[in-house]
Amino acid sequence: MYAVAVIGGGVSGLSCALTLADGAKRFDFAKGKKFLVVDSGSSDALKAVLNNVPGVKRGTTGEEYLSFLRAQVEEFEDVNLVEGEVCEVVKEGERFKVILSDGREFEAELVVFATGFHSFPVKTELVEVVPHPKSPRPGKIALKPKAEGVFVCGNAAGEITMVATAAGSGVSVACDILSRWVGKVVVPHDSIG
Numbered sequence: 001m002y003a004v005a006v007i008g009g010g011v012s013g014l015s016c017a018l019t020l021a022d023g024a025k026r027f028d029f030a031k032g033k034k035f036l037v038v039d040s041g042s043s044d045a046l047k048a049v050l051n052n053v054p055g056v057k058r059g060t061t062g063e064e065y066l067s068f069l070r071a072q073v074e075e076f077e078d079v080n081l082v083e084g085e086v087c088e089v090v091k092e093g094e095r096f097k098v099i100l101s102d103g104r105e106f107e108a109e110l111v112v113f114a115t116g117f118h119s120f121p122v123k124t125e126l127v128e129v130v131p132h133p134k135s136p137r138p139g140k141i142a143l144k145p146k147a148e149g150v151f152v153c154g155n156a157a158g159e160i161t162m163v164a165t166a167a168g169s170g171v172s173v174a175c176d177i178l179s180r181w182v183g184k185v186v187v188p189h190d191s192i193g
């Protein structure tokens with residue numbers, strides 16, 4: 001059973017997983033927790049050339065950026081990155097069942113939707129689909145959690161569609177989850193010396 005299932009492994013989903021996995025390495029209360037990321041491979045970043053992402057070299061392609069981010073996440077053996085499409089998510093008691101269109105099923109204690117803002121064909125009663133509040137184009141959607149233990153990040157959370165805000169949103173949700181586990185606000189920081 002996974003501690004957290006992240007649905008969507010684009011910018012926000014990978015950023016969320018990175019922070020969770022790092023937290024699990026450093027905090028006793030999170031030690032041994034396992035994380036799942038399911039991604040169908042259509043991040044908006046794959047279409048982008050990045051000339052304005054803080055700390056990222058001008059001209060970096062979104063594909064290069066995502067590859068680097070994915071490699072960062074893959075350094076943590078507690079994260080399982082799975083290629084596939086989630087078609088249904090249900091809550092059964094205190095746990096969530098994540099069902100893929102190829103029939104695979106995974107269980108998790110918490111679920112994070114990081115599925116972007118284009119559409120949401122996932123069968124679930126765990127979120128409400130609403131119009132995206134900040135999209136530059138019409139017809140985009142956002143998700144509002146409707147159940148305990150459900151989180152949303154990135155474009156799906158109604159963020160403005162920029163790499164930095166998507167990454168920040170994923171990190172923020174991860175810190176909320178780490179804080180929830182220990183019952184106080186925590187941030188995974190390192191310092192010199």
Ligand SMILES: Cc1cc2nc3c(=O)[nH]c(=O)nc-3n(C[C@H](O)[C@H](O)[C@H](O)COP(=O)(O)OP(=O)(O)OC[C@H]3O[C@@H](n4cnc5c(N)ncnc54)[C@H](O)[C@@H]3O)c2cc1C
Binds near residue numbers: 009010050122
């Ligand atoms: C052409 C273009 C150029 C851009 N240029 C810039 C730029 O210059 N600077 C900048 O800061 N930002 C730019 N962006 C915006 C940036 O790419 C997005 O803001 C960012 O990718 C949003 O991150 P996200 O995690 O919310 O969504 P995404 O990165 O889109 O990730 C969502 C992920 O969820 C997965 N997914 C969806 N549904 C499911 C499902 N059912 N099961 C499994 N996986 C699922 C998708 O495959 C995808 O990988 C650009 C975007 C585009 C389209």
